[in-house]
Amino acid sequence: MKKILTLSMLALCVSHSAIAANYSLNNDNIALSFDDANSTVVVKDTRANHPLKPQELFFLTLPDETKIHTADFKVKHVEKQDSGIVVDFTHPDFNVTVKLNLVKGKYASIDYTIAAVGQPRDVAKITFFPTKKQAQAPYVDGAINSSPIIADSFFILPDKPIVNTYAYEATTNLNVELKTPIQPATPVSYTTYFGTFPETSQLRRSVNQFIDAVRPRPYKPYLHYNSWMDIGFFTPYSEQDVLGRMDEWNKEFIAGRGVALDAFLLDDGWDDLTGRWLFGPAFSKGFGKVREKADSLHSSVGLWLSPWGGYNKPRDTRVSHAKEYGFETVDGKLALSGPNYFKNFNEQIVKLIKTSTLPRSSSTGWVMPIRILRAARSPRILTPLLHCCITCAAPIRICLLT
Structure with a gap:
């Protein structure tokens, strides 16, 4: 034994x-x-x-x-x-x-x-x-x-x-x-x-x-026009406003001085103010014409979204629709930590990439400031060139760069 x-x-x-x-x-x-x-x-x-x-x-x-x-x-x-x-x-x-x-x-x-x-x-x-x-x-x-x-x-x-x-x-x-x-x-x-x-x-x-080794792309400046405090400042702007500015920048900057512009970033003022991040009446057909103009200038279109709904009166208007669409709020702002609002916010980003609204080709790029790193995952899967960086005005900026 x-x-x-x-x-x-x-x-x-x-x-x-x-x-x-x-x-x-x-x-x-x-x-x-x-x-x-x-x-x-x-x-x-x-x-x-x-x-x-x-x-x-x-x-x-x-x-x-x-x-x-x-x-x-x-x-x-x-x-x-x-x-x-x-x-x-x-x-x-x-x-x-x-x-x-x-x-x-x-x-x-x-x-x-x-x-x-x-x-x-x-x-x-x-x-x-x-x-x-x-x-x-x-x-x-x-x-x-x-x-x-x-x-x-x-x-x-x-x-x-x-x-x-x-x-x-x-x-x-x-x-x-x-x-x-x-x-x-x-x-x-x-x-x-x-x-x-x-x-x-x-x-x-x-x-x-x-x-520099671990970031999604090597460092490089991203020179772009921003509509904030120009054609829009807590106010909506139109397709014609955007096209007009693009012509002016082409005349004085791109064609006039031979300087390439990476993008035209459309800041607050483009959406329908419901908090769903849908196109407003001035862009009922999306950014098709704006993108065509950008392509002709060897540039691209950028788009701003805010995780909490923006600032001042436009934010208050967006937040006022939260209950209607089941979006969560915290301290009087839309809450990206809430599953319903996050789902909508993330789906809109993905939709903008999948459709022809925002550029995805090798000659173009797009920019979106957002707050939570989680919201960057799905877009980056769709397009590996997506790049996230911390900014001051908007906590996170996502860039599709080539």
């Missing part, structure tokens, strides 16, 4: 060691590894021989301050791909998918996708890649949200500006506070990027090179 028991225990140990595995990837600067026996991740600067090993991949903080750690999840599946390692974690209340990626030959990233199980779940905060004593004197280089963490030879930063970066003494993490429940059908996603720099004098250059 003792022999049988010993052999059984040995078989169990062999079986466990056979199942447990270490997955690794590397590029010119960074090596990634994941050990599925204990969910250990290591991000290593191979040139400086400096590893970063987080205390855990992530943890969730609930409204009552209860924490759900990575160790509270079970590893359901691990898969190694050409440039990534995908790990699926399960928990009675949440599913989390983590993907470790090699990026552009010399960077790395970790994607986090969190979905609720069974019903919406409240989460106060999600913390990503918390470290302790992994760098001599880590710090956040900047005063605004999402400024990069500098940890010895690494810089670490999120993809979304709503994610906070934290460094104090020898600890670091990235975290995001949530104001709405996580849904089963609409998971939340965040990405943490890792880059390296050879010496302190090259930090700024290295970060700028990283930003």
Whole structure:
């Protein structure tokens, strides 16, 4: 009996060691590894021989301050791909998918996708890649949200500006506070990027090179005319107003001085003021003629929309129709966080891309300021050249550029 028991225990140990595995990837600067026996991740600067090993991949903080750690999840599946390692974690209340990626030959990233199980779940905060004593004197280089963490030879930063970066003494993490429940059908996603720099004098250059490498297109100015404070200023304008301005800009700028204009951006004043972002009476047939004129000038048409309904009297008029169409509001403004308004807003953007109203060809582009990064997903899937950037006048501007 003792022999049988010993052999059984040995078989169990062999079986466990056979199942447990270490997955690794590397590029010119960074090596990634994941050990599925204990969910250990290591991000290593191979040139400086400096590893970063987080205390855990992530943890969730609930409204009552209860924490759900990575160790509270079970590893359901691990898969190694050409440039990534995908790990699926399960928990009675949440599913989390983590993907470790090699990026552009010399960077790395970790994607986090969190979905609720069974019903919406409240989460106060999600913390990503918390470290302790992994760098001599880590710090956040900047005063605004999402400024990069500098940890010895690494810089670490999120993809979304709503994610906070934290460094104090020898600890670091990235975290995001949530104001709405996580849904089963609409998971939340965040990405943490890792880059390296050879010496302190090259930090700024290295970060700028990283930003240019991972953005959807290389940096380039987007010179355009904006109708705001010209033909429209809290007032509607007509097709003839737009065509007239295009003729004037062609005469004095494009043909007159040989300067190419990327777009004519039509700001507030084009819609029907119902909050549905439909064309107003002055553009009952859309922007067909405006686009034809833009094409003839080797330019394009841009269009402004506001996630909360705009400003001043036009905003109040749009918001007054919210109940009629079932749109959600917050503080007297349309709420893009509401499912009904978001659905309409997103559908209108997609419709504008799919129809001939706004340009999609290789010689043209379009611009739309919006607020929430979520609303950029569907358009970018439709047209990979879609580019998002933060602006002052409108929180996010989406550009289809070529």
